[in-house]
Amino acid sequence: MAESEEEDDYMNMVFEDAPKGPKHETSLQRAARKRKEGEARARQKTKAEREEEAEASREASLATALPETNKGFKMMAKFGFKQGDALGKSEDGRKEPIRVSVKEDRGGIGLESEKKRKFREQFEAAERLAKRAKEEEGDYLEVLRQEQKEKKAERDLNSAQRTAERLFDKEAEEKGTPESSEKPLKDINVFWRIRARRREEKKRDKQQRRELNNSIASRLPTLAHEDDDDDDKVAQGRDLAPFYTTLENDREDEDSELAEFEALPITERLQKVLLFLREEYRYCLYCGHEYPDADMEGCPGVTDEDHD
Known part of the structure; x- marks a missing residue:
């Protein structure tokens, strides 16, 4: 017997979605929902949550354009203003609204400016003190360097005078003339x-x-x-x-x-004695050597800085 009807394909059968439940909530569900809503209303929000909600509400309000039904918008429309245009006759005004700066403390309106003024004065005073301290430190270091330089010059002058006297006495002994101690x-x-x-x-x-x-x-x-x-x-x-x-x-x-x-400065006296040693005895104090000729070849200079 020929089958006149096609066999059902149970593998490709489509079943209706399972029922999602009753269209209306039961009394138990309604009671549970009201209990949760009551608990949510009764819970005290933290300060951070309140500030976050206020910030979100403020940003949403600023992001919302002024509706055409607004009385102020209708007044500006009579003067040719259109949504999205800049303010002003030359249309070079601002398009975005002025940002709101929320005052969170209880101080007066001018208190913040007074605080800024005092802070600026304190900062300027601290800058002046730091600058003065730096200048005084620089002056102190300069004085210290000068004192060390003078002490070094005194030691060099004493060495140069002792060397000059020794060379003079040596030359006097060779010539048979009176030495310094005999004059x-x-x-x-x-x-x-x-x-x-x-x-x-x-x-x-x-x-x-x-x-x-x-x-x-x-x-x-x-x-x-x-x-x-x-x-x-x-x-x-x-x-x-x-x-x-x-x-x-x-x-x-x-x-x-x-x-x-x-009475001459210590550096000038030292310079005179050093030149005397070079001219008379071809001797360099900082080389510690008596050269054979007047050219003193190999000596870098007269002063100690030349020998660095």
């Missing part, structure tokens, strides 16, 4: 005369102390000699001659040439 103070070269003067002062101070001690010891009471006619045999030392003749004859002669040289 009067004013006949010594002014470049190292101060060294001889200091030696003389040191020698004189030592002599004065010795004579003073001898004078004090000579005036102490002592027993008289047995052959003395004094009955008490005690002599007070009044007839003894004093030994402090150096103190009485201490008269320093003025030396204007030395005073004029010592």
